[in-house]
Amino acid sequence: MNMVHGLFFVAIFILASTKLVMGQPSPTCQTKCGNVSIEFPFGISAGCYYAGHDSFNLTCNKTTNELFFGNMQVINISHSGELRILKSTSFTCYNSKNNTDVLFYTTTLSNFTLSNKNRFTAVGCNTYAFMTTLDGDRNYSTGCLSLCDSTPKENGLCSGEGCCQTSVPKRSKRFRIRSRRFDRETSVSDFNPCFYAFLVEEGRFNFSPSQDLQNLRNVTKFPVVLDWSIGGQTCQQVGNTSICGHNSVCLDSTTRAGYNCKCKDGYDGNPYLPEGCRDIDECTTSTTIHRHNCSDSSTCINTMGHFVCSCPFGFDLNATTNGCMRKLKPENHGWIQIVLGTSVGFFAILLVAICVQQKIKQRKNIELRKHFFEKNGGGMLRQRLSGAGPSNVDVKIFTEESMKKATNGYEESRILGQGGQGTVYKGILPDSSVVAIKKARLGDSSQVEQFINEVLVLSQINHRNVVSLLGCCLETEVPLLVYEFINSGTLHDRLHGSISDSSLTWEHRLRIAVEIAGTLAYLHSSASIPIIHRDVKTANILLDENLTAKVADFGASRLIPMDKEQLTTMVQGTLGYLDPEYYNTGLLNEKSDVYSFGVVLMELLTGQKALCFEKPQQSKHLVNYFASAMKENRLLEVIDGQVLNESNQREIHEAARIAVECTRLMGEERPRMKEVAAQLEALRVTKTKHEWSDQYNEPEVNEHLVGVEMLSAQGDTSSAGYDSIKNVTNLHIEAGR
Structure with missing residues (x-):
């Protein structure tokens, strides 16, 4: 143990001694050469500059008393990481015989780099100059050209007439500068015998046409700024091993790798010395x-x-x-x-007045929210929920403020869809969960009952294939409903719309049909109070990321009392899906949903829309078109080619038979949804192969045509009743509701 302690203290001593040697110059070091101060980490002899970095080793010419870095004269050193040198010009001069006197150079800066405070400058008429930066095996060039046929008149203007300037890339360590003229064969003008190219610190060259075009060769050097730093690591990487002294801070270099030191505010001195900066x-x-x-x-x-x-x-x-x-x-x-x-006293009175005003405003807001709550059917909702039997859904009441935050003030970019029943926004709740928020249309009082009806219906449903209602907000000017967010659009989009693709295989379509049928069977037979959806269509079937079906839009749905099998209501629904018997009699029962499901099943089989007025008369209505194909034994011609293959023809024919039975003209001849769900599930599970045998009664197929002709006669009208004419067919939501 004693040996370990001894080694530890020896290591500490070595580290401390190393930093002292690297960071402490000898007291006998020369600190001035001519008019230039030499401060650590720079020095002109061993032990005076930062050890291990020869680029900080400068030379003082005792004869001229000038300081040099290599063969370049140093005129200033800054603690902030800048070194100023004098750099020669590159020139090309011509005499009357077109003989040339040329000087160009290649410069290597060792571990220093060019600063972007320099400007590459060319002086001369009809000349061009370029600077090539050499970086390993890659070269980068920049340059400019100057044009004139006589001496320019304006002093100080270096904009392309007799003089041009351009910026240079920083961090360059090696570069070459050259100048040339365009009209080499012409006689040399007296006012412009030479052409110059050079680097100069920004603001340190003021172009004088009358002098510089003739005599600039007499000015042999210009000040150039170089960048320097300590090492190649950041302050965080070097930690407390940096050479920055007391009362100084380490700063990452902004121009190159490494770091520089700076005295803290209120202190001055050399931040690179151990004793650091003084107050x-x-x-x-x-x-x-x-x-x-x-x-x-x-x-x-x-x-x-x-x-x-x-x-x-x-x-x-x-x-x-x-x-x-x-x-x-x-x-x-x-x-x-x-x-x-x-x-x-005045401010106290003012404060009391402000508080009273805020109280009055707060009270008005509370009264206004109460007014909106009643106007939006809050009382009706309480009454119906209390009298509707046991509820399976915990309907949460959201505040107006929480809805604003969730939708970022109802921002337009959050809109998922707009239609007759209102606008649907994407919302993000405080727990980061994503929801869909439906906002009713302003000024449409008939929407209130639709919203309350949807809350009432969904409160009786607890099924994995039904879009979950999370809650509502009734204290706003128009009511809001909050649903789970379904992110893969609608079945209509997948079959006909903006995200239609070929990835919807027959297996997907059959599973979706089974899920929809099972959901409707649950609504009709297993819910605490039987429910008729009344608007089953592909636009109201949402799909999640796994293509699982979610039945949505219960604004038109109805609860059926246990002692009744049907209701007399105003006809609502969407043309193409609307039960002809319900349309003619106004009598609503579960067989109306069966008819609509049959149309959806036909869409899954064919990939065609339920009603398309752009098509010929015989194929406008999908039920009519499908029935004709069945009658003429050409069913395979109308089946979607993306799903049809030799191995699934039996399942497709069986599903087509179920679709035909669901769309019989008379409701009493249609199967119940429980039977349809069982047949489709059996079809999906068994998949036994056998030859198709004709099981249809052709007169029954013809019965579809009566209802179809009655619906087609309505012209280009989307539906009958509230939901279909103005609202339901227009609500096109791509990402959920």
Whole structure:
């Protein structure tokens, strides 16, 4: 154990010594060369620069007293990561015999890189210059051209006439500069014998046409900015092993890899030395940037990294001017107290008035929400739910504020669909669950009963293939219903609409038919109170991500009392799916849903719409078209080619027979949904192969034509009654409800 402790302390000592050696220059190091200060991490001899990084090793020419980095003269070093050097120009000069004198150069910057504060500049008439950045085996070039036929008139303007400039890529370590002229064969103009290309720090070259076009060769060098940093890691990567000293901070370089050090505010010095930066005495310094702003030096008190202003006895500090002002005399206190008392009293009265106003506004909002609740059928909902028998759904009441947040203020981008019954929005509840929120149309009072009816019906249903109602909000101007979010559109979309695709196989379609039939059988026979949907159609069948069917839109549905088998109602539904017997008599029973399901089953088999006015007369109505195909023994011609193959023809023929039976003209001749569901489920499970035998009574097929002709005679009208004419067929929701 003692040995482990000993090794640990030795390691600590070695690390500390290493940082001391790397971060502490020798006291005998030269700190100036000519007019240029040399500060660590730079130095001009071993032990004076940052160890292991030879690019920080500079040379001082004792003869000229000039500081050099390689063969480039250094004129300034900045702690912030900049090094300024003087760089020669590249030029091409011509004499009267078209002989040339050319100077171009390739520069390597070792571990330093070009700053983007430089500008690549070309001077001359009818010349072009380019700079090639060399990076391993890849080259990048930039350049500009200058055109003129005489000496330009405007000084200081380097915009392409006699002079041009362009930016240079930062982080370049090696580059080449050249200049050329366009009209090499023409005689040399006296005003422009040479053409120049060079790098220069932005703002350090002011173009003078009359002088620079002739005599710029006399100016041999221009200041250029290089970027430098410590190492190649970020501050986070080096952690506490950075060389940044006391009272300094480590900053990631913004121009290259590595980091730089900076003194904290209120401190000054070399942040790269271990002792770091020293406190600035703002009370005595003459530097404007660090000087205090107290009204007088006598009121300034220096602190570490900052200063405070104080005042002698009998004076108070004015926080606005940081100056001292004499305290008020006692005789003035009375007036001050009166003014303060009056102000406090005024603000107290104002505060009370605001509170009263807020209370009144809050009370009005509560009354308004109560008014909307009753107007939107809240009382009717309570009465019907209490008298409708046991409820299987816990209907949650949402607040107006929660609905606004869920829909982001009913933002247009959240709209999933719009139709006769209103607008459906995508909502996100506080628990991050996604829902569909249906908002009734403004100003349509008939929608209220539709909404309440939908809540009433769904409260009696607990089935995996029925869209779940999560709750409602009735305290808004129009009622809102909140449903589970179904994200794969409707069956109508998959068969005919915007997301129609070939992935809906016969197995998918048969399973969907079984799920729809089972759901309707549950509504008719197993719900606590029998329910007739009254608007079964592909647009009201939603599909989730697994293509599981979800029956939706119960706004037109009806609860059937246990002692009745049918109701007399106003005809509602959608043409193409509407039961002809119900249309003619107004008598609603479960066989009306059976007829509509038969049409849906035909759509699944054929991939065609229930009613299409663009088609010829004999195929406008799918039931008519399907019945004719059955009669003429050409059923396979109308079946969707995407699902038909040799192995499933028996199932398809059997499903077609069920569809025909469901759409018989007389309701008493149709099977019940429980029977239909059982037959389809058996068809799906068994899949036994045998030859198709004709089981149809052809006169029964002809009976469909009577009802079809009656419906087709209505013209281009989508439905009869409230839901079909104005609402139901228009509600096209792609992503759920």
